Amino acid sequence: MHKNIAVVILAAGKGERMKSETPKVMHKICSRPMLAYVLDLTRSLKPGKTVIVLGYQYEAIRKELPPDITAVRQRRLQGTADAVKDALLKLKGFKGTVLVLYGDTPLLKKESVDKLLKYHTENKLDATLLTARMNKPKGYGRILRDKYSSISAIVEEKEADDFEKEIKEVNTGIICFNKASLEAALKKVRPDNRKKEYYLTDTIKILYQQGKLVDGIKIADIHEAIGINSRLELARANLIMQQRINEKFMRSGVTIVDICSTFISYGAEIGRDSVIYPFTVIERDVRIGKRCSVGPFAHLREGTRVSDDVTLGNFIEINRADIGAKTFIKHFSYIGDAVVGARVNIGAGTVTANFDGRSKHTTVIKDNALIGSDTILVAPVKVGRGALTGAGSVIIKNIPDNKKAVGVPARILKEKR
Numbered sequence: 001m002h003k004n005i006a007v008v009i010l011a012a013g014k015g016e017r018m019k020s021e022t023p024k025v026m027h028k029i030c031s032r033p034m035l036a037y038v039l040d041l042t043r044s045l046k047p048g049k050t051v052i053v054l055g056y057q058y059e060a061i062r063k064e065l066p067p068d069i070t071a072v073r074q075r076r077l078q079g080t081a082d083a084v085k086d087a088l089l090k091l092k093g094f095k096g097t098v099l100v101l102y103g104d105t106p107l108l109k110k111e112s113v114d115k116l117l118k119y120h121t122e123n124k125l126d127a128t129l130l131t132a133r134m135n136k137p138k139g140y141g142r143i144l145r146d147k148y149s150s151i152s153a154i155v156e157e158k159e160a161d162d163f164e165k166e167i168k169e170v171n172t173g174i175i176c177f178n179k180a181s182l183e184a185a186l187k188k189v190r191p192d193n194r195k196k197e198y199y200l201t202d203t204i205k206i207l208y209q210q211g212k213l214v215d216g217i218k219i220a221d222i223h224e225a226i227g228i229n230s231r232l233e234l235a236r237a238n239l240i241m242q243q244r245i246n247e248k249f250m251r252s253g254v255t256i257v258d259i260c261s262t263f264i265s266y267g268a269e270i271g272r273d274s275v276i277y278p279f280t281v282i283e284r285d286v287r288i289g290k291r292c293s294v295g296p297f298a299h300l301r302e303g304t305r306v307s308d309d310v311t312l313g314n315f316i317e318i319n320r321a322d323i324g325a326k327t328f329i330k331h332f333s334y335i336g337d338a339v340v341g342a343r344v345n346i347g348a349g350t351v352t353a354n355f356d357g358r359s360k361h362t363t364v365i366k367d368n369a370l371i372g373s374d375t376i377l378v379a380p381v382k383v384g385r386g387a388l389t390g391a392g393s394v395i396i397k398n399i400p401d402n403k404k405a406v407g408v409p410a411r412i413l414k415e416k417r
Contacts, residue, residue, distance in 0.1 A: 003048035004096035005117065006179070008087040009038060011103025012055030012074040017230040023057045025103035026064075027234055030241045031265035031284045034228060035061070037106035037241075039069065044110045045099075045117075051090045052103070053083040079197030081189045088183060097121060098177045100200065104228045107240055108174065112219050119217050120176040126207050127181065129154075129216035130174040132225055139229075140170035141201055143216065151214050153205035158194050169218075171201060172225035181212055241266075249276075262295075271308065289325070307342070324367065337379065338363040347373035347391070354379045366401070 015024025025035035055074040062071045120128035144153040185203035246259040253272035267284035277295030289308035303320035313330035324342035331348035352363040361379035372391040382398040390406030399405045404413040
């Protein structure tokens with residue numbers, strides 16, 4: 001644990017450009033709130049304390065936070081400097097480095113923050129900025145440097161003149177501060193800008209004018225520092241995160257035939273030597289075993305469990321189902337709220353009718369069963385071990401082990417003597 005480091009996460013804004021009643025930081029990327037990625041990053045740094053500043057829908061976000069995160073409510077949204085002031089009230093007695101992060105930058109990597117912290121502490125700086133170079137830096141504050149190339153200020157785009165808008169080096173918003181220097185500078189911040197807000201970025205100019213040590217390092221990948229303020233930026237971040245997730249699976253031994261058309265949510269698990277074909281959607285809390293084949297055009301929803309050596313083919317949906325080892329579900333099927341045994345063969349067009357209009361019910365298909373094409377299993381119902389259903393059957397009653405059922409509704413065929 002780095003007891004000499006405290007993290008402040010700014011997440012008070014509503015996100016007007018999102019056009020949503022949902023708080024901006026709770027919008028999802030790969031089926032997970034963007035704030036959760038920032039909290040993961042913070043946890044990986046092992047700081048002495050973490051404070052998050054909330055505003056819009058404070059209670060809704062606070063109840064989703066882990067217990068080790070201290071939440072502060074910014075009563076009036078008066079800018080980032082005011083938000084940091086509120087956070088510092090929870091850091092009384094703390095001496096050391098304050099790292100400021102944002103709840104809407106979910107793509108930031110630990111390696112980049114580690115580099116920033118190391119540079120800041122080794123050089124005993126008062127403030128260290130994470131900067132980036134952008135060819136079209138619209139919307140970002142520009143880094144101003146003096147004739148010695150030292151950082152002298154940050155100018156927000158709304159306050160920048162035409163010359164300053166041409167500057168390519170931008171502020172990502174991620175800054176390390178010496179706590180004492182930060183507190184002193186915050187006292188001098190004034191809302192002398194078009195928005196009449198207290199900008200945290202104004203502390204850089206104040207520190208520079210006081211002769212304090214201010215420096216910055218450039219981030220290698222600008223995509224890491226992208227702040228999400230609109231649905232378009234949310235979609236772009238989702239693409240980047242999806243690529244990271246897919247690449248992680250491939251490095252662990254999973255074959256993804258086309259990473260651009262495979263959508264795997266954060267929190268899914270896939271075993272080694274499994275193959276995922278194009279246009280497959282795998283939601284969070286899905287577990288797939290080893291040597292499985294999934295897709296193309298398959299949809300595995302939350303709560304699905306797939307054992308080893310299973311084949312799930314094209315145009316199928318699996319929902320809250322346990323699929324046993326070496327089972328085949330090849331074509332055009334819906335299997336929901338089901339427990340399917342090992343070595344089961346499910347024919348094309350099979351449907352588990354799991355909802356009666358009020359409640360969901362479970363279908364059980366035991367080992368070695370053979371389900372004929374276009375079978376409808378009206379839950380709750382059980383198909384016994386080694387049992388068989390005829391094509392087009394509607395199963396409304398349990399089928400004993402090793403029996404055959406056919407028809408609408410299905411009846412058990414009597415064995416010939």
